[in-house]
Amino acid sequence: MDSLSLMDKITALCKRRGFIFAGSEIYGGLANTYDYGPAGTELLRNIRNLWWDNFVHKRDDVVGLDTSIISHQEVWKASGHTSGFADAMIDCKNCKLRMRADHLIEEITKEKAEGKTLEELNKIIQNNVKIVCPNCGEHDWTNPRKFNLLFPVNLGIIEGDQSLAYLRGETAQGMFINFKNVVDSSRVKLPFGIAQLGKSFRNEITPGNSVFRTLEFEQAELEYFFDPNVQNWEKLFTDWKNAMWDFTTKTLGINKDNLRWREHDDKERSFYSKKTEDLEYKFPFGFKELWGIAYRTDYDLRQHTKFSKKDLSIIDPTTSKKIIPHVIEPAVGINRMLLMILSDSYVEEEGRIILKLNPRLAPYKAAVFPLLANKPELVEKAKKIYKDLRSSFVAVFDGRGNIGKRYFAQDEIGTPFCITVDFQALEDDTVTIRDRDTMKQERVKISGLVNLISKKII
Ligand code: GAP
Numbered sequence: 001m002d003s004l005s006l007m008d009k010i011t012a013l014c015k016r017r018g019f020i021f022a023g024s025e026i027y028g029g030l031a032n033t034y035d036y037g038p039a040g041t042e043l044l045r046n047i048r049n050l051w052w053d054n055f056v057h058k059r060d061d062v063v064g065l066d067t068s069i070i071s072h073q074e075v076w077k078a079s080g081h082t083s084g085f086a087d088a089m090i091d092c093k094n095c096k097l098r099m100r101a102d103h104l105i106e107e108i109t110k111e112k113a114e115g116k117t118l119e120e121l122n123k124i125i126q127n128n129v130k131i132v133c134p135n136c137g138e139h140d141w142t143n144p145r146k147f148n149l150l151f152p153v154n155l156g157i158i159e160g161d162q163s164l165a166y167l168r169g170e171t172a173q174g175m176f177i178n179f180k181n182v183v184d185s186s187r188v189k190l191p192f193g194i195a196q197l198g199k200s201f202r203n204e205i206t207p208g209n210s211v212f213r214t215l216e217f218e219q220a221e222l223e224y225f226f227d228p229n230v231q232n233w234e235k236l237f238t239d240w241k242n243a244m245w246d247f248t249t250k251t252l253g254i255n256k257d258n259l260r261w262r263e264h265d266d267k268e269r270s271f272y273s274k275k276t277e278d279l280e281y282k283f284p285f286g287f288k289e290l291w292g293i294a295y296r297t298d299y300d301l302r303q304h305t306k307f308s309k310k311d312l313s314i315i316d317p318t319t320s321k322k323i324i325p326h327v328i329e330p331a332v333g334i335n336r337m338l339l340m341i342l343s344d345s346y347v348e349e350e351g352r353i354i355l356k357l358n359p360r361l362a363p364y365k366a367a368v369f370p371l372l373a374n375k376p377e378l379v380e381k382a383k384k385i386y387k388d389l390r391s392s393f394v395a396v397f398d399g400r401g402n403i404g405k406r407y408f409a410q411d412e413i414g415t416p417f418c419i420t421v422d423f424q425a426l427e428d429d430t431v432t433i434r435d436r437d438t439m440k441q442e443r444v445k446i447s448g449l450v451n452l453i454s455k456k457i458i
Helices: 003-016 038-057 073-079 101-109 118-127 172-177 179-185 233-251 299-308 334-345 376-390 403-413 423-428 446-456
Strands: 020-022 034-036 062-065 070-072 086-091 098-100 145-148 151-154 164-167 192-201 216-226 259-263 276-283 286-297 314-316 321-323 326-333 346-349 352-355 366-370 395-397 417-421 430-435 441-445
Touching: 003 020, 003 334, 003 346, 003 352, 034 038, 038 062, 038 192, 038 216, 038 233, 038 334, 070 073, 070 172, 073 164, 073 172, 073 299, 086 101, 086 118, 098 101, 101 118, 172 179, 172 192, 172 216, 172 299, 216 233, 216 334, 233 259, 233 276, 233 286, 233 326, 259 286, 276 334, 286 299, 286 334, 326 334, 334 346, 352 403, 366 376, 366 403, 376 395, 376 417, 376 423, 376 446, 403 417, 417 446, 423 430, 430 446, 441 446
Parallel strands: 062 192, 366 395, 366 417
Antiparallel strands: 020 034, 070 164, 086 098, 086 145, 151 164, 192 216, 216 326, 259 276, 276 286, 286 326, 314 321, 346 352, 417 430, 430 441
Protein backbone atom coordinates (compact mmCIF):
# COMPACT_ATOMS: atom_id res chain seq x y z
CA MET A 1 0.00 0.00 0.00
CA ASP A 2 1.71 3.28 -1.01
CA SER A 3 1.32 6.06 1.53
CA LEU A 4 -0.50 8.62 -0.60
CA SER A 5 -3.22 6.23 -1.58
CA LEU A 6 -3.47 5.08 2.06
CA MET A 7 -4.63 8.60 3.03
CA ASP A 8 -7.15 8.60 0.18
CA LYS A 9 -8.43 5.19 1.25
CA ILE A 10 -8.80 6.27 4.88
CA THR A 11 -10.64 9.43 3.81
CA ALA A 12 -13.03 7.40 1.64
CA LEU A 13 -13.67 4.88 4.44
CA CYS A 14 -14.32 7.73 6.90
CA LYS A 15 -17.05 9.11 4.66
CA ARG A 16 -18.50 5.69 3.70
CA ARG A 17 -18.80 4.44 7.27
CA GLY A 18 -19.70 7.65 9.07
CA PHE A 19 -16.45 8.61 10.79
CA ILE A 20 -15.63 12.01 9.23
CA PHE A 21 -17.43 14.28 6.76
CA ALA A 22 -16.21 17.52 5.15
CA GLY A 23 -17.57 20.54 7.06
CA SER A 24 -20.56 22.39 5.52
CA GLU A 25 -20.45 19.83 2.71
CA ILE A 26 -23.84 20.56 1.12
CA TYR A 27 -22.74 24.19 0.66
CA GLY A 28 -19.57 23.18 -1.14
CA GLY A 29 -17.50 22.66 2.02
CA LEU A 30 -15.59 25.03 4.30
CA ALA A 31 -11.82 24.50 4.16
CA ASN A 32 -10.15 23.02 7.26
CA THR A 33 -13.43 22.19 9.03
CA TYR A 34 -14.86 18.70 9.51
CA ASP A 35 -17.91 17.04 11.04
CA TYR A 36 -17.92 13.66 12.74
CA GLY A 37 -20.50 11.01 11.84
CA PRO A 38 -22.06 8.42 14.17
CA ALA A 39 -19.01 6.09 14.21
CA GLY A 40 -16.51 8.98 14.46
CA THR A 41 -18.45 10.54 17.33
CA GLU A 42 -18.30 7.28 19.32
CA LEU A 43 -14.58 6.93 18.58
CA LEU A 44 -13.90 10.52 19.73
CA ARG A 45 -15.82 9.87 22.96
CA ASN A 46 -13.82 6.72 23.62
CA ILE A 47 -10.49 8.52 23.14
CA ARG A 48 -11.57 11.41 25.36
CA ASN A 49 -12.90 9.11 28.08
CA LEU A 50 -9.74 6.99 28.11
CA TRP A 51 -7.57 10.11 28.37
CA TRP A 52 -9.67 11.53 31.21
CA ASP A 53 -9.80 8.21 33.03
CA ASN A 54 -6.05 7.68 32.74
CA PHE A 55 -4.85 11.21 33.56
CA VAL A 56 -7.54 12.46 35.95
CA HIS A 57 -9.62 9.68 37.56
CA LYS A 58 -6.77 7.23 38.01
CA ARG A 59 -4.38 9.78 39.57
CA ASP A 60 -4.42 11.27 43.07
CA ASP A 61 -2.56 14.39 41.98
CA VAL A 62 -4.69 15.68 39.07
CA VAL A 63 -8.05 17.50 39.06
CA GLY A 64 -10.24 18.44 36.10
CA LEU A 65 -11.48 21.80 34.87
CA ASP A 66 -13.84 23.06 32.16
CA THR A 67 -13.29 26.71 31.27
CA SER A 68 -14.97 28.98 28.76
CA ILE A 69 -14.04 29.14 25.10
CA ILE A 70 -14.58 32.90 24.83
CA SER A 71 -12.05 34.72 26.91
CA HIS A 72 -11.02 38.24 27.91
CA GLN A 73 -8.56 39.89 25.52
CA GLU A 74 -6.17 40.52 28.44
CA VAL A 75 -5.72 36.74 28.86
CA TRP A 76 -4.15 36.56 25.43
CA LYS A 77 -2.12 39.72 25.84
CA ALA A 78 -0.68 38.34 29.08
CA SER A 79 0.06 34.93 27.56
CA GLY A 80 1.89 36.54 24.64
CA HIS A 81 -0.46 35.16 22.01
CA THR A 82 -1.68 38.48 20.59
CA SER A 83 1.90 39.46 19.77
CA GLY A 84 3.71 36.15 19.30
CA PHE A 85 1.18 33.58 18.08
CA ALA A 86 1.55 33.98 14.35
CA ASP A 87 2.44 31.95 11.28
CA ALA A 88 4.48 33.26 8.35
CA MET A 89 2.19 33.12 5.32
CA ILE A 90 3.08 33.51 1.66
CA ASP A 91 0.85 34.17 -1.36
CA CYS A 92 1.25 32.91 -4.89
CA LYS A 93 1.07 36.07 -7.05
CA ASN A 94 -0.22 34.04 -9.99
CA CYS A 95 -3.15 32.07 -8.54
CA LYS A 96 -3.46 33.77 -5.10
CA LEU A 97 -3.03 30.54 -3.13
CA ARG A 98 -2.04 31.36 0.46
CA MET A 99 0.15 28.90 2.38
CA ARG A 100 2.33 28.66 5.46
CA ALA A 101 5.83 29.44 4.21
CA ASP A 102 7.50 26.78 6.40
CA HIS A 103 5.07 24.08 5.21
CA LEU A 104 5.69 25.01 1.57
CA ILE A 105 9.46 24.65 2.04
CA GLU A 106 9.14 21.41 4.02
CA GLU A 107 6.87 19.81 1.44
CA ILE A 108 9.32 20.43 -1.39
CA THR A 109 12.77 20.26 0.23
CA LYS A 110 11.88 17.79 3.06
CA GLU A 111 13.97 20.05 5.36
CA LYS A 112 12.54 21.39 8.67
CA ALA A 113 11.66 25.10 8.34
CA GLU A 114 9.46 25.75 11.40
CA GLY A 115 10.82 28.55 13.60
CA LYS A 116 12.86 30.28 10.87
CA THR A 117 12.67 34.10 10.64
CA LEU A 118 10.77 35.87 7.85
CA GLU A 119 14.10 36.79 6.20
CA GLU A 120 15.38 33.20 6.34
CA LEU A 121 12.15 31.82 4.87
CA ASN A 122 12.17 34.44 2.12
CA LYS A 123 15.78 33.66 1.19
CA ILE A 124 15.12 29.91 0.93
CA ILE A 125 12.01 30.42 -1.21
CA GLN A 126 13.41 33.08 -3.55
CA ASN A 127 16.68 31.14 -4.08
CA ASN A 128 15.07 27.81 -4.89
CA VAL A 129 13.12 27.78 -8.15
CA LYS A 130 11.91 24.28 -7.36
CA ILE A 131 9.69 25.77 -4.63
CA VAL A 132 6.72 26.22 -6.91
CA CYS A 133 3.04 26.76 -6.10
CA PRO A 134 1.35 23.37 -5.54
CA ASN A 135 -1.77 24.78 -7.20
CA CYS A 136 -0.50 26.43 -10.42
CA GLY A 137 3.16 25.37 -10.63
CA GLU A 138 4.55 28.95 -10.78
CA HIS A 139 7.51 30.26 -8.75
CA ASP A 140 6.15 33.75 -8.15
CA TRP A 141 5.78 34.40 -4.42
CA THR A 142 5.12 37.46 -2.25
CA ASN A 143 7.42 38.01 0.73
CA PRO A 144 6.27 36.00 3.77
CA ARG A 145 4.15 38.00 6.27
CA LYS A 146 3.01 37.15 9.79
CA PHE A 147 -0.68 36.40 10.44
CA ASN A 148 -2.02 36.03 13.95
CA LEU A 149 -3.75 32.71 14.63
CA LEU A 150 -6.22 33.88 17.28
CA PHE A 151 -9.88 34.29 16.28
CA PRO A 152 -11.19 37.63 17.52
CA VAL A 153 -14.86 37.87 18.53
CA ASN A 154 -16.83 41.05 19.02
CA LEU A 155 -19.12 40.86 22.02
CA GLY A 156 -22.33 42.80 22.47
CA ILE A 157 -23.44 45.62 20.27
CA ILE A 158 -20.68 48.10 21.08
CA GLU A 159 -18.15 48.28 18.28
CA GLY A 160 -14.53 48.82 19.19
CA ASP A 161 -11.91 47.75 21.64
CA GLN A 162 -14.09 47.24 24.73
CA SER A 163 -16.09 44.48 23.10
CA LEU A 164 -13.13 42.53 21.72
CA ALA A 165 -12.57 39.02 23.09
CA TYR A 166 -10.91 35.91 21.64
CA LEU A 167 -11.84 32.29 21.03
CA ARG A 168 -9.21 30.44 22.99
CA GLY A 169 -6.13 29.37 21.02
CA GLU A 170 -5.27 26.74 23.64
CA THR A 171 -7.15 25.36 26.64
CA ALA A 172 -4.04 25.93 28.79
CA GLN A 173 -4.77 29.58 29.62
CA GLY A 174 -8.10 28.62 31.24
CA MET A 175 -6.10 26.52 33.70
CA PHE A 176 -3.60 29.29 34.47
CA ILE A 177 -6.23 31.97 35.06
CA ASN A 178 -8.16 29.61 37.36
CA PHE A 179 -5.07 28.37 39.18
CA LYS A 180 -5.91 30.28 42.38
CA ASN A 181 -9.60 29.23 42.22
CA VAL A 182 -8.59 25.57 42.07
CA VAL A 183 -6.08 25.90 44.93
CA ASP A 184 -8.63 27.73 47.11
CA SER A 185 -11.55 25.39 46.38
CA SER A 186 -9.98 21.92 46.38
CA ARG A 187 -7.50 19.91 48.41
CA VAL A 188 -4.63 20.01 45.93
CA LYS A 189 -1.06 20.54 47.12
CA LEU A 190 2.15 20.78 45.13
CA PRO A 191 3.03 18.95 42.99
CA PHE A 192 -0.38 18.65 41.28
CA GLY A 193 -1.95 18.86 37.86
CA ILE A 194 -4.99 20.52 36.34
CA ALA A 195 -6.43 18.82 33.26
CA GLN A 196 -8.87 20.02 30.66
CA LEU A 197 -10.54 18.68 27.53
CA GLY A 198 -12.12 21.12 25.13
CA LYS A 199 -12.18 22.95 21.83
CA SER A 200 -9.52 25.42 20.76
CA PHE A 201 -9.50 27.62 17.66
CA ARG A 202 -6.71 28.74 15.35
CA ASN A 203 -6.96 30.57 12.06
CA GLU A 204 -4.69 28.09 10.26
CA ILE A 205 -4.41 27.66 6.53
CA THR A 206 -3.22 24.21 5.52
CA PRO A 207 -4.35 22.15 2.60
CA GLY A 208 -5.42 18.52 2.97
CA ASN A 209 -4.48 15.87 5.52
CA SER A 210 -8.02 15.49 6.86
CA VAL A 211 -8.42 16.38 10.56
CA PHE A 212 -4.67 16.65 11.22
CA ARG A 213 -4.76 20.46 11.31
CA THR A 214 -8.10 22.26 11.46
CA LEU A 215 -9.56 25.62 12.45
CA GLU A 216 -11.30 24.19 15.49
CA PHE A 217 -10.05 21.12 17.29
CA GLU A 218 -10.26 19.46 20.65
CA GLN A 219 -7.30 19.60 22.99
CA ALA A 220 -6.50 17.41 25.98
CA GLU A 221 -4.04 19.41 28.05
CA LEU A 222 -2.55 19.00 31.48
CA GLU A 223 -0.64 21.60 33.49
CA TYR A 224 1.51 19.96 36.15
CA PHE A 225 2.46 22.54 38.79
CA PHE A 226 5.51 22.03 41.00
CA ASP A 227 8.11 23.79 43.12
CA PRO A 228 11.43 23.69 41.23
CA ASN A 229 13.29 23.91 44.56
CA VAL A 230 11.72 20.63 45.65
CA GLN A 231 11.12 18.66 42.45
CA ASN A 232 13.68 18.10 39.73
CA TRP A 233 12.06 19.32 36.51
CA GLU A 234 14.11 16.98 34.32
CA LYS A 235 12.83 13.95 36.25
CA LEU A 236 9.23 15.19 36.06
CA PHE A 237 9.67 15.80 32.33
CA THR A 238 10.85 12.20 31.85
CA ASP A 239 8.03 10.82 34.02
CA TRP A 240 5.44 12.64 31.90
CA LYS A 241 7.09 11.48 28.68
CA ASN A 242 6.78 7.92 29.95
CA ALA A 243 3.10 8.48 30.82
CA MET A 244 2.44 9.81 27.28
CA TRP A 245 4.29 6.87 25.71
CA ASP A 246 2.44 4.29 27.82
CA PHE A 247 -0.94 5.81 27.06
CA THR A 248 -0.24 5.80 23.32
CA THR A 249 1.26 2.33 23.09
CA LYS A 250 -0.57 0.43 25.84
CA THR A 251 -3.94 2.11 26.36
CA LEU A 252 -4.52 3.01 22.69
CA GLY A 253 -2.44 0.09 21.40
CA ILE A 254 -0.48 2.07 18.77
CA ASN A 255 2.44 0.33 17.05
CA LYS A 256 5.73 1.52 18.67
CA ASP A 257 7.52 1.42 15.29
CA ASN A 258 5.32 4.30 14.12
CA LEU A 259 6.28 6.57 17.02
CA ARG A 260 9.38 8.65 17.80
CA TRP A 261 10.48 11.55 20.01
CA ARG A 262 11.85 14.78 18.55
CA GLU A 263 13.22 17.70 20.55
CA HIS A 264 12.61 21.30 19.42
CA ASP A 265 15.73 23.37 18.81
CA ASP A 266 16.03 26.96 20.07
CA LYS A 267 14.47 28.44 16.94
CA GLU A 268 11.43 26.18 16.84
CA ARG A 269 10.62 26.18 20.57
CA SER A 270 7.70 28.39 21.66
CA PHE A 271 8.54 31.64 23.39
CA TYR A 272 7.29 30.33 26.76
CA SER A 273 9.17 27.03 26.87
CA LYS A 274 12.57 26.03 28.26
CA LYS A 275 12.41 22.55 26.72
CA THR A 276 9.90 21.03 24.29
CA GLU A 277 9.68 17.57 22.80
CA ASP A 278 7.12 16.13 20.41
CA LEU A 279 5.90 12.57 20.33
CA GLU A 280 5.58 12.11 16.58
CA TYR A 281 3.48 9.56 14.74
CA LYS A 282 4.16 8.26 11.26
CA PHE A 283 0.99 9.48 9.53
CA PRO A 284 0.43 8.46 5.89
CA PHE A 285 1.97 11.86 4.99
CA GLY A 286 5.08 11.40 7.17
CA PHE A 287 6.22 11.72 10.81
CA LYS A 288 4.31 14.64 12.39
CA GLU A 289 3.60 15.95 15.88
CA LEU A 290 0.98 14.03 17.79
CA TRP A 291 1.58 15.16 21.37
CA GLY A 292 3.83 17.92 22.69
CA ILE A 293 5.42 18.26 26.11
CA ALA A 294 6.84 21.61 27.25
CA TYR A 295 8.49 22.96 30.37
CA ARG A 296 6.68 26.34 30.53
CA THR A 297 8.52 27.36 33.73
CA ASP A 298 6.54 29.98 35.73
CA TYR A 299 6.09 32.12 32.61
CA ASP A 300 2.27 32.02 32.43
CA LEU A 301 1.49 32.49 36.12
CA ARG A 302 3.99 35.36 36.26
CA GLN A 303 2.49 37.04 33.20
CA HIS A 304 -1.05 36.73 34.60
CA THR A 305 0.15 38.10 37.95
CA LYS A 306 1.60 41.09 36.11
CA PHE A 307 -1.39 41.75 33.83
CA SER A 308 -4.22 41.03 36.32
CA LYS A 309 -2.37 42.52 39.31
CA LYS A 310 -3.62 39.52 41.36
CA ASP A 311 -1.17 37.58 43.50
CA LEU A 312 -1.00 34.06 42.02
CA SER A 313 1.73 32.80 44.35
CA ILE A 314 1.03 30.04 46.88
CA ILE A 315 2.74 28.59 49.94
CA ASP A 316 4.48 25.30 49.24
CA PRO A 317 3.60 23.19 52.33
CA THR A 318 6.90 21.26 52.04
CA THR A 319 9.11 24.35 52.39
CA SER A 320 6.56 26.83 53.84
CA LYS A 321 7.88 29.29 51.26
CA LYS A 322 5.73 31.50 49.04
CA ILE A 323 6.37 30.63 45.41
CA ILE A 324 4.99 30.89 41.90
CA PRO A 325 4.93 27.26 40.79
CA HIS A 326 6.55 26.05 37.58
CA VAL A 327 4.70 23.96 35.02
CA ILE A 328 5.26 20.94 32.77
CA GLU A 329 2.60 20.61 30.10
CA PRO A 330 1.72 17.52 28.04
CA ALA A 331 -0.74 18.71 25.33
CA VAL A 332 -2.41 16.60 22.66
CA GLY A 333 -5.20 16.97 20.11
CA ILE A 334 -8.03 14.43 20.34
CA ASN A 335 -8.79 14.74 16.61
CA ARG A 336 -5.15 14.11 15.75
CA MET A 337 -5.25 11.04 17.99
CA LEU A 338 -8.31 9.85 16.09
CA LEU A 339 -6.50 10.21 12.75
CA MET A 340 -3.51 8.31 14.17
CA ILE A 341 -5.77 5.51 15.42
CA LEU A 342 -7.50 5.20 12.04
CA SER A 343 -4.14 5.15 10.20
CA ASP A 344 -2.64 2.62 12.58
CA SER A 345 -5.57 0.22 12.44
CA TYR A 346 -6.36 0.30 8.69
CA VAL A 347 -5.58 -3.12 7.19
CA GLU A 348 -6.34 -4.75 3.85
CA GLU A 349 -6.42 -8.55 4.01
CA GLU A 350 -7.55 -10.99 1.34
CA GLY A 351 -9.99 -8.56 -0.25
CA ARG A 352 -11.29 -7.33 3.13
CA ILE A 353 -10.79 -3.87 4.63
CA ILE A 354 -10.57 -4.07 8.40
CA LEU A 355 -10.11 -1.42 11.06
CA LYS A 356 -8.18 -3.46 13.60
CA LEU A 357 -9.07 -1.06 16.39
CA ASN A 358 -8.21 -1.90 19.94
CA PRO A 359 -11.64 -3.18 21.18
CA ARG A 360 -11.73 -0.54 23.93
CA LEU A 361 -11.65 2.13 21.19
CA ALA A 362 -14.12 0.51 18.78
CA PRO A 363 -17.25 2.66 18.25
CA TYR A 364 -19.45 -0.43 18.63
CA LYS A 365 -18.31 -3.43 20.65
CA ALA A 366 -20.74 -5.88 19.07
CA ALA A 367 -23.16 -6.09 16.13
CA VAL A 368 -26.18 -8.39 16.25
CA PHE A 369 -27.74 -9.84 13.09
CA PRO A 370 -30.75 -12.06 12.40
CA LEU A 371 -29.60 -14.68 9.85
CA LEU A 372 -32.59 -13.77 7.66
CA ALA A 373 -34.27 -10.38 7.91
CA ASN A 374 -37.62 -11.70 6.64
CA LYS A 375 -38.11 -14.23 9.48
CA PRO A 376 -39.86 -12.36 12.32
CA GLU A 377 -38.90 -14.96 14.96
CA LEU A 378 -35.17 -14.48 14.16
CA VAL A 379 -35.51 -10.68 14.09
CA GLU A 380 -37.33 -10.67 17.42
CA LYS A 381 -34.73 -12.88 19.10
CA ALA A 382 -31.84 -10.83 17.64
CA LYS A 383 -33.44 -7.56 18.85
CA LYS A 384 -33.83 -8.99 22.35
CA ILE A 385 -30.14 -9.95 22.44
CA TYR A 386 -29.14 -6.52 21.09
CA LYS A 387 -31.16 -4.77 23.82
CA ASP A 388 -29.60 -6.95 26.53
CA LEU A 389 -26.05 -6.24 25.29
CA ARG A 390 -26.79 -2.53 24.99
CA SER A 391 -27.21 -2.17 28.73
CA SER A 392 -23.56 -3.21 29.22
CA PHE A 393 -21.76 -1.64 26.20
CA VAL A 394 -22.42 0.09 22.87
CA ALA A 395 -23.89 -2.38 20.36
CA VAL A 396 -25.68 -2.17 17.00
CA PHE A 397 -28.41 -4.14 15.29
CA ASP A 398 -28.10 -4.77 11.55
CA GLY A 399 -30.79 -6.50 9.52
CA ARG A 400 -29.94 -5.08 6.08
CA GLY A 401 -28.52 -6.99 3.11
CA ASN A 402 -26.98 -10.43 3.45
CA ILE A 403 -24.69 -11.68 6.21
CA GLY A 404 -21.57 -11.22 4.05
CA LYS A 405 -22.33 -7.52 3.49
CA ARG A 406 -23.03 -6.98 7.18
CA TYR A 407 -19.66 -8.56 8.13
CA PHE A 408 -17.97 -6.41 5.49
CA ALA A 409 -19.51 -3.20 6.91
CA GLN A 410 -18.72 -4.06 10.54
CA ASP A 411 -15.10 -4.95 9.67
CA GLU A 412 -14.71 -1.50 8.11
CA ILE A 413 -16.13 0.16 11.21
CA GLY A 414 -13.87 -1.95 13.42
CA THR A 415 -16.58 -3.78 15.39
CA PRO A 416 -14.69 -6.57 17.19
CA PHE A 417 -17.61 -9.05 17.50
CA CYS A 418 -20.54 -9.98 15.24
CA ILE A 419 -23.31 -12.17 16.61
CA THR A 420 -25.63 -14.08 14.28
CA VAL A 421 -28.99 -15.43 15.36
CA ASP A 422 -29.93 -18.51 13.32
CA PHE A 423 -32.64 -21.16 13.58
CA GLN A 424 -30.65 -23.21 16.09
CA ALA A 425 -30.80 -20.18 18.45
CA LEU A 426 -34.57 -20.61 18.64
CA GLU A 427 -34.11 -24.19 19.88
CA ASP A 428 -31.11 -24.12 22.23
CA ASP A 429 -30.44 -20.43 23.05
CA THR A 430 -27.02 -20.39 21.41
CA VAL A 431 -25.64 -18.03 18.74
CA THR A 432 -22.48 -17.74 16.67
CA ILE A 433 -19.97 -15.06 17.58
CA ARG A 434 -17.40 -14.03 14.97
CA ASP A 435 -14.05 -12.46 15.79
CA ARG A 436 -13.22 -9.49 13.49
CA ASP A 437 -9.49 -10.20 13.21
CA THR A 438 -9.40 -14.00 12.91
CA MET A 439 -12.87 -14.39 11.32
CA LYS A 440 -13.23 -17.46 13.57
CA GLN A 441 -16.80 -18.30 14.55
CA GLU A 442 -17.76 -19.96 17.82
CA ARG A 443 -21.11 -21.22 19.05
CA VAL A 444 -21.85 -19.83 22.51
CA LYS A 445 -24.71 -19.59 25.00
CA ILE A 446 -26.69 -16.33 24.75
CA SER A 447 -26.63 -16.05 28.55
CA GLY A 448 -22.80 -15.89 28.51
CA LEU A 449 -22.47 -13.19 25.79
CA VAL A 450 -22.23 -10.09 28.02
CA ASN A 451 -19.52 -11.68 30.14
CA LEU A 452 -17.56 -13.00 27.18
CA ILE A 453 -17.48 -9.65 25.35
CA SER A 454 -17.01 -7.50 28.47
CA LYS A 455 -13.80 -9.36 29.30
CA LYS A 456 -12.36 -8.58 25.88
CA ILE A 457 -13.13 -4.87 25.68
CA ILE A 458 -11.53 -3.52 28.88
N1 GAP B 1 -0.83 24.50 25.17
C1 GAP B 1 0.20 24.08 24.26
C2 GAP B 1 -0.28 23.93 22.90
O1 GAP B 1 -1.39 24.30 22.56
P1 GAP B 1 0.40 22.96 20.57
O2 GAP B 1 1.57 22.09 20.20
O3 GAP B 1 0.17 24.19 19.76
O4 GAP B 1 0.62 23.31 22.10
C3 GAP B 1 -1.02 20.90 21.34
O5 GAP B 1 -0.93 22.09 20.58
C4 GAP B 1 -1.60 19.79 20.50
O6 GAP B 1 -2.86 20.19 19.97
C5 GAP B 1 -0.76 19.40 19.29
O7 GAP B 1 0.23 18.46 19.66
C6 GAP B 1 -1.80 18.79 18.38
O8 GAP B 1 -2.04 17.43 18.72
C7 GAP B 1 -3.05 19.60 18.68
N2 GAP B 1 -3.24 20.67 17.68
C8 GAP B 1 -2.62 21.87 17.64
N3 GAP B 1 -3.08 22.60 16.60
C9 GAP B 1 -4.01 21.85 15.98
C10 GAP B 1 -4.85 22.05 14.84
N4 GAP B 1 -4.86 23.19 14.17
N5 GAP B 1 -5.68 21.04 14.46
C11 GAP B 1 -5.71 19.87 15.15
N6 GAP B 1 -4.95 19.64 16.24
C12 GAP B 1 -4.09 20.61 16.65
